[in-house]
Amino acid sequence: MPNGVMKVETLSRREREKLRQRQEMLNAALQLFTEKGYHNVSMHEIAGKAEFAIGTLYKFFRNKEDLYRALVLEQSDKLHVALATAIGEPEDEIEKLNNYIRVKGEFFRDNYAMIRIYFAESHGLSFNLMAGLDAELRERYERFLALLASVFEGAMKRKRFRRIAEPYHLAVALDSMVNAFLFLWLTNPDRLHGPEVPGAILDIFSKALISS
Amino acid sequence: MPNGVMKVETLSRREREKLRQRQEMLNAALQLFTEKGYHNVSMHEIAGKAEFAIGTLYKFFRNKEDLYRALVLEQSDKLHVALATAIGEPEDEIEKLNNYIRVKGEFFRDNYAMIRIYFAESHGLSFNLMAGLDAELRERYERFLALLASVFEGAMKRKRFRRIAEPYHLAVALDSMVNAFLFLWLTNPDRLHGPEVPGAILDIFSKALISS
Amino acid sequence: MPNGVMKVETLSRREREKLRQRQEMLNAALQLFTEKGYHNVSMHEIAGKAEFAIGTLYKFFRNKEDLYRALVLEQSDKLHVALATAIGEPEDEIEKLNNYIRVKGEFFRDNYAMIRIYFAESHGLSFNLMAGLDAELRERYERFLALLASVFEGAMKRKRFRRIAEPYHLAVALDSMVNAFLFLWLTNPDRLHGPEVPGAILDIFSKALISS
Amino acid sequence: MPNGVMKVETLSRREREKLRQRQEMLNAALQLFTEKGYHNVSMHEIAGKAEFAIGTLYKFFRNKEDLYRALVLEQSDKLHVALATAIGEPEDEIEKLNNYIRVKGEFFRDNYAMIRIYFAESHGLSFNLMAGLDAELRERYERFLALLASVFEGAMKRKRFRRIAEPYHLAVALDSMVNAFLFLWLTNPDRLHGPEVPGAILDIFSKALISS
DNA sequence: GATGAATGAGTTTTCATTCAT
DNA sequence: GATGAATGAAAACTCATTCAT
Numbered sequence: 001m002p003n004g005v006m007k008v009e010t011l012s013r014r015e016r017e018k019l020r021q022r023q024e025m026l027n028a029a030l031q032l033f034t035e036k037g038y039h040n041v042s043m044h045e046i047a048g049k050a051e052f053a054i055g056t057l058y059k060f061f062r063n064k065e066d067l068y069r070a071l072v073l074e075q076s077d078k079l080h081v082a083l084a085t086a087i088g089e090p091e092d093e094i095e096k097l098n099n100y101i102r103v104k105g106e107f108f109r110d111n112y113a114m115i116r117i118y119f120a121e122s123h124g125l126s127f128n129l130m131a132g133l134d135a136e137l138r139e140r141y142e143r144f145l146a147l148l149a150s151v152f153e154g155a156m157k158r159k160r161f162r163r164i165a166e167p168y169h170l171a172v173a174l175d176s177m178v179n180a181f182l183f184l185w186l187t188n189p190d191r192l193h194g195p196e197v198p199g200a201i202l203d204i205f206s207k208a209l210i211s212s
Numbered sequence: 213m214p215n216g217v218m219k220v221e222t223l224s225r226r227e228r229e230k231l232r233q234r235q236e237m238l239n240a241a242l243q244l245f246t247e248k249g250y251h252n253v254s255m256h257e258i259a260g261k262a263e264f265a266i267g268t269l270y271k272f273f274r275n276k277e278d279l280y281r282a283l284v285l286e287q288s289d290k291l292h293v294a295l296a297t298a299i300g301e302p303e304d305e306i307e308k309l310n311n312y313i314r315v316k317g318e319f320f321r322d323n324y325a326m327i328r329i330y331f332a333e334s335h336g337l338s339f340n341l342m343a344g345l346d347a348e349l350r351e352r353y354e355r356f357l358a359l360l361a362s363v364f365e366g367a368m369k370r371k372r373f374r375r376i377a378e379p380y381h382l383a384v385a386l387d388s389m390v391n392a393f394l395f396l397w398l399t400n401p402d403r404l405h406g407p408e409v410p411g412a413i414l415d416i417f418s419k420a421l422i423s424s
Numbered sequence: 425m426p427n428g429v430m431k432v433e434t435l436s437r438r439e440r441e442k443l444r445q446r447q448e449m450l451n452a453a454l455q456l457f458t459e460k461g462y463h464n465v466s467m468h469e470i471a472g473k474a475e476f477a478i479g480t481l482y483k484f485f486r487n488k489e490d491l492y493r494a495l496v497l498e499q500s501d502k503l504h505v506a507l508a509t510a511i512g513e514p515e516d517e518i519e520k521l522n523n524y525i526r527v528k529g530e531f532f533r534d535n536y537a538m539i540r541i542y543f544a545e546s547h548g549l550s551f552n553l554m555a556g557l558d559a560e561l562r563e564r565y566e567r568f569l570a571l572l573a574s575v576f577e578g579a580m581k582r583k584r585f586r587r588i589a590e591p592y593h594l595a596v597a598l599d600s601m602v603n604a605f606l607f608l609w610l611t612n613p614d615r616l617h618g619p620e621v622p623g624a625i626l627d628i629f630s631k632a633l634i635s636s
Numbered sequence: 637m638p639n640g641v642m643k644v645e646t647l648s649r650r651e652r653e654k655l656r657q658r659q660e661m662l663n664a665a666l667q668l669f670t671e672k673g674y675h676n677v678s679m680h681e682i683a684g685k686a687e688f689a690i691g692t693l694y695k696f697f698r699n700k701e702d703l704y705r706a707l708v709l710e711q712s713d714k715l716h717v718a719l720a721t722a723i724g725e726p727e728d729e730i731e732k733l734n735n736y737i738r739v740k741g742e743f744f745r746d747n748y749a750m751i752r753i754y755f756a757e758s759h760g761l762s763f764n765l766m767a768g769l770d771a772e773l774r775e776r777y778e779r780f781l782a783l784l785a786s787v788f789e790g791a792m793k794r795k796r797f798r799r800i801a802e803p804y805h806l807a808v809a810l811d812s813m814v815n816a817f818l819f820l821w822l823t824n825p826d827r828l829h830g831p832e833v834p835g836a837i838l839d840i841f842s843k844a845l846i847s848s
Numbered sequence: 849g850a851t852g853a854a855t856g857a858g859t860t861t862t863c864a865t866t867c868a869t
Numbered sequence: 870g871a872t873g874a875a876t877g878a879a880a881a882c883t884c885a886t887t888c889a890t
């Protein structure tokens with residue numbers, strides 16, 4: 001069962017309280033990690049910001065690494081659930097892609113802090129901050145790429161798209177472009193306005209995929 | 213004087229020796245940083261691996277940050293010089309792009325360790341490991357993007373390419389795709405063979421840019 | 425709140441315990457500093473001698489400098505409070521001077537270790553061990569000299585003493601002599617017995633100040 | 637033979653050159669020690685300021701301690717030779733004392749830098765910066781005190797001074813007062829003008845020693 | 849004989865983690 | 870069950886001293 005996805009009503013008051021505390025700790029940690037980086041944040045600092053004693057923090061997370069893992073994995077799950085939904089809902093493939101870009105953009109906008117951590121980790125850019133974390137994230141990411149590839153595959157089968165490349169490669173290409181454009185938008189808003197992102201990307205892809 | 217660009221013959225034996233030592237230190241550091249991450253590598257460890265005393269390491273680099281900076285900036289310069297040459301030489305635009313992808317691929321293959329550090333830093337994924345480093349790298353990267361954009365611009369002016377998007381946006385799109393494919397190739401060689409990379413990418417781009 | 429001036433009964437057991445620990449650390453530090461000198465004593469050594477972990481030492485004193493400052497300032501305050509009382513209580517001026525010499529002597533005897541540090545610092549002999557420390561001590565010292573000078577001033581106004589020199593200069597002269605004699609007594613007890621000190625000094629001063 | 641006191645003409649060119657180099661090193665060291673304190677000056681810094689290689693510095697002084705010793709002892713010798721001469725020349729005792737105060741004042745004025753080091757060391761205020769140094773200096777100092785005491789002794793024998801205290805104690809008293817006044821003059825020139833020093837001190841002493 | 853590159857022991861300080869209260 | 874005082878391993882960095890050139 002994905003972390004933290006559980007019917008809330010079944011939890012006792014005690015358990016709900018615990019979950020809330022855990023969330024507060026994770027929020028404090030997220031904020032500090034994004035501001036200052038994993039190694040420049042101390043457990044004391046996190047406990048202080050979350051307004052718990054250091055011992056209490058250690059009751060919830062075995063050690064600093066454990067806390068970090070939980071943080072990254074939960075956010076990653078949130079993103080991938082959102083993306084899967086975004087892709088699943090519409091009928092038309094172009095509409096699926098459009099939806100996926102929009103939802104990813106919203107997530108980036110709302111979780112910019114987290115996003116940077118996620119990328120550093122999932123794309124192997126993090127100096128192996130945590131052994132194995134990349135692998136777990138990479139796996140989640142690959143599942144998503146497969147889903148995206150299946151969209152291309154479907155559209156090709158139905159002759160909606162030309163088979164100009166492997167579906168998986170197209171998925172890689174599209175996702176990397178979306179990331180690049182979203183980063184561009186978030187870091188250089190004057191270079192690229194948010195609403196332009198889907199159009200700019202889809203222009204390129206549809207010009208290539210749909211014979212005129 | 214540009215970093216490391218100097219006629220080797222003009223150096224005294226002493227100077228050449230120094231340069232060699234410096235290189236050994238940087239190599240040891242690079243290997244350790246990539247294996248374990250900046251914060252998980254101690255100066256003692258680097259000195260040990262390079263087989264120098266800790267004091268000697270500090271003769272060459274004022275502090276750990278200085279060492280890291282040197283590492284990243286030198287590699288970044290090497291890459292960008294190579295890319296600029298690759299783009300500059302051919303006449304035909306498709307050939308320029310082809311050349312750029314090939315050279316970048318070679319650099320990735322030969323410097324995989326470094327590449328990961330470079331990306332983390334230049335794409336703002338590094339939690340501000342070093343104040344200002346990202347800015348310096350970002351600037352170098354932007355200069356390169358402008359060069360790449362000028363290739364699209366030129367080809368559009370000459371009607372070789374359709375104006376399906378801003379040249380700068382196309383540069384961003386292309387570069388992000390190249391990175392994604394190269395990472396795919398290096399991390400999942402079974403998913404994508406090296407020689408296929410240029411073709412796969414150029415297929416998409418030329419289908420989109422050149423009206424059939 | 426003045427340093428260390430607080431009704432002891434108002435402190436909780438916890439607080440009293442803390443104060444005791446702090447004292448133990450300061451005592452260990454004082455002993456080591458006097459034996460080996462500030463720069464020849466490491467924080468580890470102090471922690472070891474006080475039988476605390478190094479981390480605990482740093483809980484009480486932000487850094488080595490902070491520890492040293494506390495040491496010197498606390499003792500200086502103790503001395504000056506004692507001297508001010510000694511001078512304030514008697515009516516007769518000769519009695520005031522007598523009292524001051526006696527009290528200072530007792531303090532020297534009981535805190536010989538500290539005294540040497542105090543002198544080095546307050547008389548500018550410390551090579552600026554700590555920026556500003558001398559200034560702070562010098563200021564306390566000047567306040568004391570002014571008090572001592574006022575004794576001479578008063579006695580002169582009442583014609584008890586001849587005005588053979590500026591009151592402030594007499595204060596300087598007297599205090600330096602007292603220090604010299606006390607050091608002589610403490611380092612060469614065979615040259616000068618403790619009980620002789622006040623007499624020896626007051627002989628000189630009264631012969632000069634009181635016309636026969 | 638006291639350090640460095642030797643007929644210069646008897647030295648070969650080589651030897652004279654060496655002595656000059658040695659002096660340059662000591663001068664550089666003196667300046668740095670006084671500015672920053674023994675422990676805050678590195679041997680490299682001294683070598684650098686004196687414009688010699690570090691190895692050359694070590695040819696002249698076995699180690700840092702040795703260099704420091706040489707520095708302090710030479711200066712101490714210079715002072716004591718000057719004082720002995722000042723006391724020896726005049727016939728009259730008051731004139732001797734006057735001369736001694738004047739010469740000591742000139743030395744303080746010209747060597748303020750050194751003076752502070754000398755005091756810290758010779759008065760045991762230096763945290764035993766160097767084991768044994770204080771003893772050596774103390775011995776020189778005691779020789780001087782004996783000389784000064786003999787002046788009082790002589791004058792008492794000749795009934796020029798009243799025997800109000802032990803001659804040795806008077807020597808201690810006078811010297812401590814001279815030091816105090818000279819420090820006052822050098823650190824607070826507005827509190828006490830240089831030329832006033834001898835008068836202020838002798839006023840007190842002659843009032844006490846010479847019956848009116 | 850002079851040089852200065854190389855050495856590594858030693859210093860201050862931080863912070864993850866434990867455990868008695 | 871929560872707390873936070875105490876711990877001590879480990880890190881970055883300095884500098885007196887040596888010795889090959």
